Amino acid sequence: MGVKEKVVSIDKLSFDELELELGALQRRCRELGIPVLVVMEGLSAAGKGTMINSITLPLDPRWFKVTCIAAPNDDERMRPFLWRFWRRIPAAGRLAIFDRSWYRALLDYQVQDEMEGGSVEKVLGDVRAFERQLIDAGIVIFKFWLQVSKKEQKKRLEKLQSNPATSWRVSQEAIERHWKYYEYQKSVDHMIKQTDCPDALWKIVQTDTMGDASLEVLRHLVETLRDHVLLWEEGHKPGSSVPAEKEMPSSKDAPSLRDLDLSQSLDKKEYAKLLVKRQRQARDLEHEIYRRRIPVVIVYEGWDAAGKGGNIRRLTQNLDPRGYEVIPISAPNEVEKSHHYLWRFWSDFPKAGHITIFDRSWYGRVMVERVEGFCSEADWKRAYREINEMEENFHHFGAIVVKFWLQIDPHEQLRRFRARENNPTKRWKLNDEDWRNREKWPQYEEAVEEMVRRTHTDWAPWTLVESNCKRHARIKTLDTVIASIEKKL
Amino acid sequence: MGVKEKVVSIDKLSFDELELELGALQRRCRELGIPVLVVMEGLSAAGKGTMINSITLPLDPRWFKVTCIAAPNDDERMRPFLWRFWRRIPAAGRLAIFDRSWYRALLDYQVQDEMEGGSVEKVLGDVRAFERQLIDAGIVIFKFWLQVSKKEQKKRLEKLQSNPATSWRVSQEAIERHWKYYEYQKSVDHMIKQTDCPDALWKIVQTDTMGDASLEVLRHLVETLRDHVLLWEEGHKPGSSVPAEKEMPSSKDAPSLRDLDLSQSLDKKEYAKLLVKRQRQARDLEHEIYRRRIPVVIVYEGWDAAGKGGNIRRLTQNLDPRGYEVIPISAPNEVEKSHHYLWRFWSDFPKAGHITIFDRSWYGRVMVERVEGFCSEADWKRAYREINEMEENFHHFGAIVVKFWLQIDPHEQLRRFRARENNPTKRWKLNDEDWRNREKWPQYEEAVEEMVRRTHTDWAPWTLVESNCKRHARIKTLDTVIASIEKKL
The missing domain is CATH 3.40.50.300 (P-loop containing nucleotide triphosphate hydrolases)
Known part of the structure; x- marks a missing residue:
C-alpha cells in the first residue's frame, strides 16, 4: 500500500x-x-x-x-x-x-x-x-x-x-x-x-x-x-551519493604497509624479560588512568591469523580485570543490523578511567563491508569522515585512542593456517571464510592502505605492527600503549 | 564433537x-x-x-x-x-x-x-x-x-x-x-x-x-x-521436572472470569465527565509519585480486540510523558530469545518515581507460550512461582504493581473483528493470528483462570475489567490505578 x-x-x-x-x-x-x-x-x-x-x-x-x-x-x-x-x-x-x-x-x-x-x-x-x-x-x-x-x-x-x-x-x-x-x-x-x-x-x-x-x-x-x-x-534513499575525493579525509603522514620491515624479530630470552617489565608498567598505568578518570580505547585490526588474540592476551595478562574490557566484534546481530553501523561501538565506549579493547572494530565498514559488498560504495566512502568524527568525539572527551594494524605476509599466514589445521586444540580457530578471505588478499590490502591513509589523525593515529614475529609484535603493542598513556599523563 | x-x-x-x-x-x-x-x-x-x-x-x-x-x-x-x-x-x-x-x-x-x-x-x-x-x-x-x-x-x-x-x-x-x-x-x-x-x-x-x-x-x-x-x-537439561501441585502457588481470594457481569456499561455523557476528572487526578498522582520516588508497574493483558490500546491511551492521555513509558510486548527477538524469559521485563523496570505500562507482559509465558506449546509444561508450571517472586521483588523495592485483565465475550470479539475488517483505517489491526487465537478460546480461558488464581497476590493483585463497554472499562482501570496509588501514599 x-x-x-x-x-x-x-x-x-x-x-x-x-x-x-x-x-x-x-x-x-x-x-x-x-x-x-x-x-x-x-x-x-x-x-x-x-x-x-x-x-x-x-x-x-x-x-x-x-x-x-x-x-x-x-x-x-x-x-x-x-x-x-x-x-x-x-x-x-x-x-x-x-x-x-x-x-x-x-x-x-x-x-x-x-x-x-x-x-x-x-x-x-x-x-x-x-x-x-x-x-x-x-x-x-x-x-x-x-x-x-x-x-x-x-x-x-x-x-x-x-x-x-x-x-x-x-x-x-x-x-x-x-x-x-x-x-x-x-x-x-x-x-x-x-x-x-x-x-x-x-x-x-x-x-x-x-x-x-x-x-x-x-x-x-x-x-x-x-x-x-x-x-x-521510489528508491531515493538519503546518503546514496558518493562523496567526492576532496570531501574524503587524507593524511600525508600516514604510515604504509609497504614501508614495514617484516623481518623484525625478538629472541625468546629478551622477550620474556621485556614482557614481564612492560606488563608491570601497563598495570601501574591502568591504575593511574583510573585515578585520573581517563578513558582508553584500543583498536586491534589485522589479517586472519596475524595474532590479535594472543597479542591482546599478553596486553591484558597482568591488568586488573576491573579496569579493562575486551569487546570482540563479529558480524552484527539482528538488533545491531537495524541500527546505524556506529551504534554498537558508541554503546561500548569505556567509562572514564577504564580501558576498552576492540578485537576488530568499526573499521569493518571500510574493510570487510567494502570488499564483500555488504554496504554501498557511498556508505564506505562516507565512513572515513564519520569514523574520524567519532574518534574526535572520543578525543574531545579526553580519551586516548590507540589503533593497531597487525601485519603479516601471505606466506606467514599460510604457514599459520596449516599449523592450525594440524593442531587439534587450535583447529576450531580456522574456518572456510578464512580461506576465502585469503584469496582476496590484494583487495583487502588496497582497503587497508586507504583506511590507514584516511583515518590516521592526530587524535587517533594508526600503529602498523610487524607481526611475522609474534614476540616482536606483542612488545611493540605494549610499548605503544604505554607510550600513548604516558604522553597523555 | x-x-x-x-x-x-x-x-x-x-x-x-x-x-x-x-x-x-x-x-x-x-x-x-x-x-x-x-x-x-x-x-x-x-x-x-x-x-x-x-x-x-x-x-x-x-x-x-x-x-x-x-x-x-x-x-x-x-x-x-x-x-x-x-x-x-x-x-x-x-x-x-x-x-x-x-x-x-x-x-x-x-x-x-x-x-x-x-x-x-x-x-x-x-x-x-x-x-x-x-x-x-x-x-x-x-x-x-x-x-x-x-x-x-x-x-x-x-x-x-x-x-x-x-x-x-x-x-x-x-x-x-x-x-x-x-x-x-x-x-x-x-x-x-x-x-x-x-x-x-x-x-x-x-x-x-x-x-x-x-x-x-x-x-x-x-x-x-x-x-x-x-x-x-544426553538431553537432561535442568528445570525439566514438572513442579507438583503443592509447589505451585494458589490464591483463594482470586477473582474469576465467571463472576464478571459483562453487561456493565457507562453512558457517553457520564463517561466524558468522569474521564476528564480521573485523568486530572491521575496526572496529579503522577507528580506525587515522582516526588516520592515510588515506581509503578502496570500490566495490561486481555483478549485480542478487548481494547488494551485504547484503554492505555485514555490512561496516559493527560499524563506528563516524562513520567511514564508504554512497553509493548510482542514475540521476543533474537537477543531476547537467547536470554532467560524474564530478562527483558527486568530490564524495563521503571526508575523510581516513574510509571511503566506493559502492553502484554511476562504473563505470555503462562498464556500464549503455554497454549501454543512455545515452552514446556515444566517451564510454564514453574513460571507462576517465578513471576510471583519477581513481582515480590518489585514490591520489596516499594513498587506499586497493578495488573489488568480486559475481559470481553466471544460475541463482542467477533463484532469488533468484523468492524475492523470493514474499516480501512483499522484493518491493519487485524491479522490471521487473531482469527487462529479465537479458535482456541476455551484453552486460553482455562489458562487465564489458572493464571489469575496462581498469581493473585497481596503485593500484585489482579483486577478483571468488564470490557464489553469500552467506556466502563476505561473508567474502571483509571479508578483502579488511582486507588492503588492513593493506598500507597
Missing part, C-alpha cells in the same frame, strides 16, 4: 484526519524501515509534554519510544557528551521522540557557567556532525522549537506554582529565564541559526494556543513524512 | 592441559547453548582480579564478559536490588564472570550500618530465588569464595599501600575488615551457609599460594562443566 494515490492537500485535512494520516504514515515507515527521530525543545512551560502526548495519541505504541532528557547521571557523565543520545537513536522502522535533547546542553549553558560536553564550538561541531551522520544513514529528523509569549509563559508558570502537585516543576532556572525572556530569546535565535541544517531544519511553533500549535505540528509531521515515504518508495 | 570420549581423570591433568580443556569446554558450551555464570567473591586482597585473569586467559574472548560490581550508581539505586544483576545474566552459550556480585550487599552490611536492598532476610530470600530461577533455566552457576590468611592478607595490603599507583585501592573498610579478621570470618561463614544451595554450592579456595589456588579453581571449573556438558548431550 503506497501513500501516493491518496495525497490530499494537507491544509484541507481536519485534526482527526491528520491523526489518521500520521498513524498510517507511521505504519508505512515501519514497513519501509524508515527510522524517525523527533526532537521537542522549547521555552519553559511552552507545552512540550502536552505536545508529545498529542503526537503520540494516534501512533501505534509498539513502534515509538519517548525519551526524556534530564541532566546526565553518574554513568552518562563518564562518557562523551553524545554517548547517551547515540544509544537512543531509532532503529529501522522505529520512531524516537526526545523531550529535550542534545540541545539541552547548548541552551542551558546560556544561563549556566559550566558547559556540558566541553566548549560551545566543540559541542556545536559534534552536534552538526551527529545529525549529518544520522541523516546520511536515512534517519528522518524533526526539530521542533516551541515558543510561548512572555505573558502566556508567566500565566503558565504561576499556574504550575499554585498547584502543590506541580509547583516543584518550576525551577529557579526557569524563573530566571523568564525574567531574562528577551535576552534569552536572543541566545535561542542564535543557537537555532547555527544548527539549522538543510536536512534538519528547525520548525518554530507558537504555542500560546495549544490547539493551533498541535495542528501545525501534526501538519508538519504528515507533510514531511509523506515526502520521505515517497522518496523511499 | 563430544567430550565424552576424552574424559581423563582431572587430577592427572597439568595446568596447561586444564587450560586447554577449559577452552574446549567453553566452545562446547557455546555449541550447546549452555549459559555459564561465575561469581568470584572473597576477602580483600585474596586475589580475585588475578584469579579472574587466570581463568579467562585460555578462553575465547568473544563469548565471555567480566563484570565488576562496585557500589550501585544513581541509576541502579533507582531500581530493585537485583535489577543490575538480572540485566547482566549470560545469554545462551555465553560465560559471565562477576568480580563481586549480589553477595556484595550481604557482606558489606556486616561492616556497614545500612543494607542495600532492604532487610537481610528479604535480600537472602530474593537471592536464593534468583539463583534457583537461573539454575532452573539451565544456567550453570559457580560461586567461588577466595580465602586468604590474616598474615598473608596483611602482607598484600601493605604491598598495595606502599605502591603509589595502588595505594588508593586499600579502602578504610578493607583495613577495618582486616582488623576484625576473625569476627568478619564468622559472618562470612554464616552467609555462605545460608546461601549454599545444592545446585549452586560455594567453592572455598585458599589463596595464600596463588599457583595452587588457580589450579584448584581450574580443576573445579573443568570437572563441573564436563558434567553439565554430558548431561546436556
Whole structure:
C-alpha cells in the first residue's frame, strides 16, 4: 500500500484526519524501515509534554519510544557528551521522540557557567556532525522549537506554582529565564541559526494556543513524512551519493604497509624479560588512568591469523580485570543490523578511567563491508569522515585512542593456517571464510592502505605492527600503549 | 564433537592441559547453548582480579564478559536490588564472570550500618530465588569464595599501600575488615551457609599460594562443566521436572472470569465527565509519585480486540510523558530469545518515581507460550512461582504493581473483528493470528483462570475489567490505578 494515490492537500485535512494520516504514515515507515527521530525543545512551560502526548495519541505504541532528557547521571557523565543520545537513536522502522535533547546542553549553558560536553564550538561541531551522520544513514529528523509569549509563559508558570502537585516543576532556572525572556530569546535565535541544517531544519511553533500549535505540528509531521515515504518508495534513499575525493579525509603522514620491515624479530630470552617489565608498567598505568578518570580505547585490526588474540592476551595478562574490557566484534546481530553501523561501538565506549579493547572494530565498514559488498560504495566512502568524527568525539572527551594494524605476509599466514589445521586444540580457530578471505588478499590490502591513509589523525593515529614475529609484535603493542598513556599523563 | 570420549581423570591433568580443556569446554558450551555464570567473591586482597585473569586467559574472548560490581550508581539505586544483576545474566552459550556480585550487599552490611536492598532476610530470600530461577533455566552457576590468611592478607595490603599507583585501592573498610579478621570470618561463614544451595554450592579456595589456588579453581571449573556438558548431550537439561501441585502457588481470594457481569456499561455523557476528572487526578498522582520516588508497574493483558490500546491511551492521555513509558510486548527477538524469559521485563523496570505500562507482559509465558506449546509444561508450571517472586521483588523495592485483565465475550470479539475488517483505517489491526487465537478460546480461558488464581497476590493483585463497554472499562482501570496509588501514599 503506497501513500501516493491518496495525497490530499494537507491544509484541507481536519485534526482527526491528520491523526489518521500520521498513524498510517507511521505504519508505512515501519514497513519501509524508515527510522524517525523527533526532537521537542522549547521555552519553559511552552507545552512540550502536552505536545508529545498529542503526537503520540494516534501512533501505534509498539513502534515509538519517548525519551526524556534530564541532566546526565553518574554513568552518562563518564562518557562523551553524545554517548547517551547515540544509544537512543531509532532503529529501522522505529520512531524516537526526545523531550529535550542534545540541545539541552547548548541552551542551558546560556544561563549556566559550566558547559556540558566541553566548549560551545566543540559541542556545536559534534552536534552538526551527529545529525549529518544520522541523516546520511536515512534517519528522518524533526526539530521542533516551541515558543510561548512572555505573558502566556508567566500565566503558565504561576499556574504550575499554585498547584502543590506541580509547583516543584518550576525551577529557579526557569524563573530566571523568564525574567531574562528577551535576552534569552536572543541566545535561542542564535543557537537555532547555527544548527539549522538543510536536512534538519528547525520548525518554530507558537504555542500560546495549544490547539493551533498541535495542528501545525501534526501538519508538519504528515507533510514531511509523506515526502520521505515517497522518496523511499521510489528508491531515493538519503546518503546514496558518493562523496567526492576532496570531501574524503587524507593524511600525508600516514604510515604504509609497504614501508614495514617484516623481518623484525625478538629472541625468546629478551622477550620474556621485556614482557614481564612492560606488563608491570601497563598495570601501574591502568591504575593511574583510573585515578585520573581517563578513558582508553584500543583498536586491534589485522589479517586472519596475524595474532590479535594472543597479542591482546599478553596486553591484558597482568591488568586488573576491573579496569579493562575486551569487546570482540563479529558480524552484527539482528538488533545491531537495524541500527546505524556506529551504534554498537558508541554503546561500548569505556567509562572514564577504564580501558576498552576492540578485537576488530568499526573499521569493518571500510574493510570487510567494502570488499564483500555488504554496504554501498557511498556508505564506505562516507565512513572515513564519520569514523574520524567519532574518534574526535572520543578525543574531545579526553580519551586516548590507540589503533593497531597487525601485519603479516601471505606466506606467514599460510604457514599459520596449516599449523592450525594440524593442531587439534587450535583447529576450531580456522574456518572456510578464512580461506576465502585469503584469496582476496590484494583487495583487502588496497582497503587497508586507504583506511590507514584516511583515518590516521592526530587524535587517533594508526600503529602498523610487524607481526611475522609474534614476540616482536606483542612488545611493540605494549610499548605503544604505554607510550600513548604516558604522553597523555 | 563430544567430550565424552576424552574424559581423563582431572587430577592427572597439568595446568596447561586444564587450560586447554577449559577452552574446549567453553566452545562446547557455546555449541550447546549452555549459559555459564561465575561469581568470584572473597576477602580483600585474596586475589580475585588475578584469579579472574587466570581463568579467562585460555578462553575465547568473544563469548565471555567480566563484570565488576562496585557500589550501585544513581541509576541502579533507582531500581530493585537485583535489577543490575538480572540485566547482566549470560545469554545462551555465553560465560559471565562477576568480580563481586549480589553477595556484595550481604557482606558489606556486616561492616556497614545500612543494607542495600532492604532487610537481610528479604535480600537472602530474593537471592536464593534468583539463583534457583537461573539454575532452573539451565544456567550453570559457580560461586567461588577466595580465602586468604590474616598474615598473608596483611602482607598484600601493605604491598598495595606502599605502591603509589595502588595505594588508593586499600579502602578504610578493607583495613577495618582486616582488623576484625576473625569476627568478619564468622559472618562470612554464616552467609555462605545460608546461601549454599545444592545446585549452586560455594567453592572455598585458599589463596595464600596463588599457583595452587588457580589450579584448584581450574580443576573445579573443568570437572563441573564436563558434567553439565554430558548431561546436556544426553538431553537432561535442568528445570525439566514438572513442579507438583503443592509447589505451585494458589490464591483463594482470586477473582474469576465467571463472576464478571459483562453487561456493565457507562453512558457517553457520564463517561466524558468522569474521564476528564480521573485523568486530572491521575496526572496529579503522577507528580506525587515522582516526588516520592515510588515506581509503578502496570500490566495490561486481555483478549485480542478487548481494547488494551485504547484503554492505555485514555490512561496516559493527560499524563506528563516524562513520567511514564508504554512497553509493548510482542514475540521476543533474537537477543531476547537467547536470554532467560524474564530478562527483558527486568530490564524495563521503571526508575523510581516513574510509571511503566506493559502492553502484554511476562504473563505470555503462562498464556500464549503455554497454549501454543512455545515452552514446556515444566517451564510454564514453574513460571507462576517465578513471576510471583519477581513481582515480590518489585514490591520489596516499594513498587506499586497493578495488573489488568480486559475481559470481553466471544460475541463482542467477533463484532469488533468484523468492524475492523470493514474499516480501512483499522484493518491493519487485524491479522490471521487473531482469527487462529479465537479458535482456541476455551484453552486460553482455562489458562487465564489458572493464571489469575496462581498469581493473585497481596503485593500484585489482579483486577478483571468488564470490557464489553469500552467506556466502563476505561473508567474502571483509571479508578483502579488511582486507588492503588492513593493506598500507597
